[in-house]
Amino acid sequence: MCALSSSVRDAIRAEVCSIEPCDALERAHRDDALAWIDSGAQLCRIHKPATPPKHLVSYFVLVDQDHVLLVDHKKALLWLPTGGHVEPGEHPRVTVVRELAEELGLALTEDVSAPLMLTVAETVGITAGHTDVSLWYVLKGDRHAPLEFDTEEFYSVRWFHFDEAPTSRSEPHLARFLGKLALLRK
Numbered sequence: 001m002c003a004l005s006s007s008v009r010d011a012i013r014a015e016v017c018s019i020e021p022c023d024a025l026e027r028a029h030r031d032d033a034l035a036w037i038d039s040g041a042q043l044c045r046i047h048k049p050a051t052p053p054k055h056l057v058s059y060f061v062l063v064d065q066d067h068v069l070l071v072d073h074k075k076a077l078l079w080l081p082t083g084g085h086v087e088p089g090e091h092p093r094v095t096v097v098r099e100l101a102e103e104l105g106l107a108l109t110e111d112v113s114a115p116l117m118l119t120v121a122e123t124v125g126i127t128a129g130h131t132d133v134s135l136w137y138v139l140k141g142d143r144h145a146p147l148e149f150d151t152e153e154f155y156s157v158r159w160f161h162f163d164e165a166p167t168s169r170s171e172p173h174l175a176r177f178l179g180k181l182a183l184l185r186k
Contacts, residue, residue, distance in 0.1 A: 050130035058095035059083035062141030072155040077125040
């Protein structure tokens, strides 16, 4: 098993601690994630699709004013924010930069800020049955710029107005995330 160094584990713990929960559910998710981190468990996926059965994900949500970019994910069979699994030894913000290039062919022009939200969710779709602990990062996007996306991973990508996001066929915490984001933007 590939163990994380204490400095990487501490950095991941600091990312989780930086999040101010928006509700009791997020507080429970944060407490669960901190206990998991402190347990010494393997935090990163080391074998696809689900070893260990609980692992860390970095979502990066591209936002342009009141619009959000979502991807129609082939394996999850849901509309999701872009993102990916944190690799062993990798800081979750580095995952954001790597996945942004891999999934959308974009290079980051600004520093990645602390995550806005943390969720714990059971996966669904083709690779269902494991738990993703997801850090939600917000990045500034441009909904008018052309996008090239990973067609192996996604059927399509689309910008949605916050009020029109397909929350009935999406990541189970997307509506809560959009609500938290909208409150912070006021």
